[in-house]
Amino acid sequence: MKRQKGVFVNRLSERRYVPVRLWGSSGHLQTIVHATVGRTYCPTVMAKRFAARQEDGATVTWDVYEPTGPSQFDEDMTIAVCPGIANSSESTYVRSLVSLACSQGYRCIVLNHLGVLPHVKITSPRVFRYGQTDEFHLMLMKYLEVHPDTKLLLVGFSMGGNIVTKYLGEPGRARPGNIVGAISICQGYDAVKSLKYLLEWHNLARIYLFSMTENMRSVIIRHKEALFTEEVKRKCNIEERRVLSAATLPELDEVYTRRIFGFCSK
Template sequence: MAKAYLGTTPHINPFAHSTLFHKRSRLSSAGAMPPDQNPPRPHPSLEIVDGTRGSFLHALKTLVRPYTPFPFVAWNRHVETIFAAFFRSVPDVRLRRECLRTKDDGSVALDWVPGDDRRLSPESPLLILLPGLTGGSDDSYVRHMLLRAKSKGWRVVVFNSRGCGNSPVTTPQFYSASFLGDMHEVVAHVGARYPKANLYAVGWSLGANILVRYLGQESHTCPLSGAVSLCNPFNLVIADEDFHKGFNNVYDKALSSALCKIFKKHALLFEDIGGDFNIPMAAKAKTVRDFDEGLTRVSFGFKSVDDYYFNSSSSDSIKDVCRPLLCIQAANDPIAPSRGIPREDIKANPNCLLIVTPQGGHLGWVAGGEAPIGAPWTDTVVIEFLEHLEREASSKALSSSSNTGIVHHMEV
């Protein structure tokens, strides 16, 4: 699943290798928002594909400055990717875990910030974070985004998929790029808990692929008021092709090892599963593709791994997205290739905006004021986008409330 699974900050030792619709969104579509008459121009160091025709760009102040990667670290995409995975600071955050049992008897873990119900109002915006493959609440990029949103008065929850972030596995099924059932249940669950709040989501890599597929599937009835996709592999067939080239084999080996480690913790669940499963192959997988062949594609009813990758790609979902969506990619991402980005579909969708940085690696973006070991450059852009959406939503809600009051007064 490169693809499908690619996307967490892989825990690679760099020295080990010499080679539920609870309410309609208050936000209709990006096209409904009048663009600034004279928006500041993004810096030419950034590639911008703007289907929204300027509806969001004026709010993203960070984009007027050049993208300046940190010296030495960002000279090579692999160095930047590995540096971010190993040396980026991991903020100390206390989290309260909630285990959510799904309809098929599976389990996912939701990590909340304790005390938020005392500090925040029921109307405070709520942000769902979706980490990458094998990733969870402990990953540095997740924690930095959590703290950034929390500092702005947002309620935040991290969605740890089955087996990730020490989330329990209670059935013989993990998650995948194709499976949206857990996403539906998590959004419905948090939406029911905070019915007065606007819901948003941010996903990285595999989490981004799942998030964009969810947005496309839900389309006009999506309960989210906006979303952000980062380092999305988009086209999993293309991502798989590149994953077996050169130094990328190091990531492949590291991620397959992480998958095997999760699998072995829960191997007894799969002991008598039978059918087309190849459990020994999954248990000893040397590549992510092997793991997907032995377990993932069979679990989710695909005839082959290639069939699984082709039908699980979020690139095909962009045309159906009806909520504001910001996509941020790095041109030199070794795991989410630039050539797999659906630029034309993004350009044709009035709800979508794409930013491609010249460098950044995979989940790196070692640039900006907090580089080299602080938050990634993207965090500032993400929060600018989300706060803009929430201001627009609040303004519309206030306007709607005022109009209702006038009508009621006239009727009386």
């Protein structure tokens, strides 16, 4: 029986993979469709929102979801989620994960990247940064004040995967001992090397880059009154017109992101 099963599996592995037409051949298109349209059914999950101020005046928010089903663990377990670029607890894929995890007895906490929530105003002249770990750390520490004995499993999607892995490897960073593991999902490991592929039309990569750029730019436009004060534009040498007309993420990074956070060009 085992031998027959083994032969069956081997024959399956020799079959040529044929992707679903239209959207099946491009992971970029699948990501865009799921983020835009979502699932046929998007679960409704109830949360309690918390907030805390950073030293620069920025207000960090996160949502806490209580378990909805029995746990298989003897200890209290929490999944801490860091979403992808320009995403939050309101994103479809995040809600799907939270719904499933809570039904299995996990408590979930989800970071809302600065500036992403449409009805929450920023309290400092900046939005989230691709590799900034301070907001994620603040969320964990504030949460542990209420649940000091819980075990933490960190989960990061895409850009959130970069933040989670960077957070775990940062030298000199004081991290809570409650962390028992981490999962990075769809993480882009080398932005510089992968950029040339995102600028190509093959596999609709250019459309995916355009989608990410539009998401990022929409966050900036939403808070432009707070972000483009005369003091900020003068201090960081930012031209609002160039920021709002940026066509790609590299262009947006050059005219805005790297300037607001004090990085040199290339």
